[in-house]
Amino acid sequence: MNIGYDAKRVFHNTTGLGNYSRDTLRILADQFIDHKYLLYNPRLGSINRLELKSNMFVCMPKIKIWKKLNSLWRQKAIVKDLLEDNVQIYHGLSNELPIGIEKTNIKTVVTIHDLIFLRYPKLYSYLEVKIYLKKFNRAVHAADKIIAISEQTKKDIVNFFKIKEEKVEVVYQGCHxxxxxxxxxxxxxxxxxxxxxxxxxxxxxxxxxxxxxxxxxxxxxxxxxxxxxxxxxxxxxxxxxxxxxxxxxxxxxxxxxxxxxxxxxxxxxxxxxxxxxxxxxxxxxxxxxxxxxxxxxxxxxxxxxxxxxxxxxxxx
Known part of the structure; x- marks a missing residue:
């Protein structure tokens, strides 16, 4: 099976989201070796904390314009690449899914890490809250399955976004x-x-x-x-x-x-x-x-x- 991942945080983040992304991929690639893990990276990164296994493949924008407009590629244009690569499942590892993927036959999973921006909006700028709210709301409603990293996060997803409990699975994180x-x-x-x-x-x-x-x-x-x-x-x-x-x-x-x-x-x-x-x-x-x-x-x-x-x- 070809499984695609939003790998931006894998190659561009050294904190929690990056560690979660790398550990998830490392564990899956080791435990389920028969699958292909396609890591969609919008641009070259300087973080080299993931040892690529033989069943991992880094995928970057294929068309020149999307190499320059890599943020837009990750948000929407990536869907075309996922279809060309015959991706059967796509996992948004950090709270997001690309626009339009719900109109394809690709099954989707999104991991929601927390909803702190809704619990404590004063810790964020007005614009950040608006952007996060739009992205998270779209992702949880578009996804076929939602992973929450704790029961606390699951409760927040259900309460804030009115998502059915059975759509959300709690999968605890490990560490390096x-x-x-x-x-x-x-x-x-x-x-x-x-x-x-x-x-x-x-x-x-x-x-x-x-x-x-x-x-x-x-x-x-x-x-x-x-x-x-x-x-x-x-x-x-x-x-x-x-x-x-x-x-x-x-x-x-x-x-x-x-x-x-x-x-x-x-x-x-x-x-x-x-x-x-x-x-x-x-x-x-x-x-x-x-x-x-x-x-x-x-x-x-x-x-x-x-x-x-x-x-x-x-x-x-």
Missing amino acids: AAFKESYSTEEKQKVKDKYFLPHKYLLNVGTIQERKNLLTIVKAIKNTSDHLVVVGKKTKYLDKVKKYIITNGMEQRVHFPQVVNMTDLAMIYQMANIFIYPSVFEGFGIPIIEALFSKIPVVSSKGSCFKEAGGQIVFI
Whole structure:
């Protein structure tokens, strides 16, 4: 069977959506080797975190104009390529499906990760909310099947978009194999030296944005001697956090290493004393899974999907 995937995040995203896309493809290609996995990538990317198996094929725009207008290709024109490639199932891995695919005989699946933009619209611009609402609404109604990454996300899909429950399946996420490996003391020490990490530290991983609540952690350790290591994509919210750090003389205790590969990140997890994840709301929370596989204690927020991801963890 030829199975097509929206692979934009596979080759252009280093955070949650990219990790989900790569892990999904890796697992399927390993477990169901007889299928062909066609990865539709709108343009060349610099992220090389997926080892292509013999049953994986990268597909890019075939016509010159769509190579230039690759966003439009991904949104609509890709359907013609899917038909030419005899794709039988198409999976939108990150909340979207191309316009017009519902008029073909191609079966469709879409993964919805979260509906935070509807729960907390103030965290987004007015235009972002409008665009996301249109894309998500179209995708969930056009899809033959919807995958939700948690029961919390399934409830939100049903409630916000009035979708029948039986159309939505909950499929929990896994994490990269690097977090399931054991590393030697020597390997860990090299990583500690490479990123100038303290001997003991608390750890927080995730995009540095307001919803993730990093400032709460920084404030919590203000009057302690604890060190905090923060790994994640930087946004404007970091300016607010750094202002507090500088004002309170904490520059030597809050560390922001620039991690470039999963193996290094896995060792940073394993060397941490505690993983702290006080996010306001998530679709699932892969970092919790990564921390648990790393065999370190997890402290997280109460509510949302965190108990689904972590089980019996300590709530704050």
